[in-house]
Amino acid sequence: MGEIAVAPWSVVEHLLLAAGAGTERLQEAVQVAGLEAVADAIVDELVVRCDPLSLDESVRIGLEITSGAQLVRRTVELDHAGLRLAAVAEAPAVLRFDAVDLLEGLFGPVDGRRHNSREVRWSDSMTQFSPDQGLAGAQRLLAFRNKVSTAVHAVLAAAATRCSDLGELAVRYGSDKWADLHWYTEHYEHHFSRFQDVPVRVLEIGIGGYHAPELGGASLRMWQRYFRRGLVYGLDIFEKAGNEGHRVRKLRGDQSDAEFLADMAGKIGPFDIVIDDGSHVNDHVKKSFHALFPHVRPGGLYVIEDLQTSYWPGYGGRDTEPAAQRTSIDMLKELIDGLHYQERESRRGTEPCYTERNVAALHFYHNLVFVEKGLNAEPAAPGFVPRQALGVEDS
Ligand SMILES: C[S@@+](CC[C@H](N)C(=O)[O-])C[C@H]1O[C@@H](n2cnc3c(N)ncnc32)[C@H](O)[C@@H]1O
Known part of the structure; x- marks a missing residue:
């Protein structure tokens, strides 16, 4: 041949x-x-x-x-x-x-x-x-x-x-989590993939569509599809009509009402994942976090979208120093300090607060943060580690 x-x-x-x-x-x-x-x-x-x-x-x-x-x-x-x-x-x-x-x-x-x-x-x-x-x-x-x-x-x-099927799902269902507005889905994919095949309970604040009862629900459908063993709750201040699927429940309520949130979470939580895509008003973001973070399971995530409003006065943000009022980003910066409370001389002998003890990690992206729940019990660097850098004068 x-x-x-x-x-x-x-x-x-x-x-x-x-x-x-x-x-x-x-x-x-x-x-x-x-x-x-x-x-x-x-x-x-x-x-x-x-x-x-x-x-x-x-x-x-x-x-x-x-x-x-x-x-x-x-x-x-x-x-x-x-x-x-x-x-x-x-x-x-x-x-x-x-x-x-x-x-x-x-x-x-x-x-x-x-x-x-x-x-x-x-x-x-x-x-x-x-x-x-x-x-x-x-x-x-x-x-x-x-x-x-x-x-x-x-x-x-x-x-x-x-x-990245989450990006594809965002486009398919019409959520702005991936489009010319936001590029969130690759970060979601990165942090959520470990939950994809396990039973999870997900709460998203902000169903979408604002006043229009028949609009919104895009991201709820997306999460339902992505978390194939998930139960998905959506919360919105406006009444929302329409059936998004047999694993989605829609609730009506105000995310700035901490008492309502705690009561709701006591009934339908704890959650593996909470996503705040609601009003993006700084005060609401902070209230919701403090009310709902205790209802996130250890190992779970609390996500806040659209952090750009921390810098927008129209949402109670600011673009100047020093702080006239505390923004969502200010709260997150405090959580970073809290993550290291053991290392602070000023905290010696004092009990950690709830977030200091239960925030295990913070992952920041442009306009987006993932706060990871977990026991923050790693001790301070031992006493024999010098607190004075060699060759650097004490100021
Ligand atoms: C950006 S949309 C949510 C989009 C949706 N998560 C998605 O990705 O398809 C924001 C929603 O938050 C709702 N909202 C605004 N203020 C709120 C509040 N105080 N409490 C609860 N929901 C609120 C609005 O009605 C609106 O439907």
């Missing part, structure tokens, strides 16, 4: 091999192949990975692939037929990736490292609206934004080492 004629592999074979051999080796491979060819290989890989979307019309997404000072552009389009290269360059959203980081994510080993050096830019067409366009105009804009967010998320999911 004669030899089988095998067409040579394109640049992808070299990239595949190099991606498992360390960053320097991959950088070399990108240089040898040239960024144009690398960008083509990346688009080919996205074509393979990207799921078709049930969109009524295709959405274009710009791609910028960088390597050092070099930048190469491509535009892709997505619809029910999947992803393909587009003929027209203009797009309502542009994704920028570092080539080496993206290739390591696509083709490298799964080693726990996060490959997320990507940026998203939204064009003006995502925000342009004037009141004289009326309700129909607002609905058109919302539909367009949702379509573009869906497409951008699909490309990012295809570019991820593994698909």
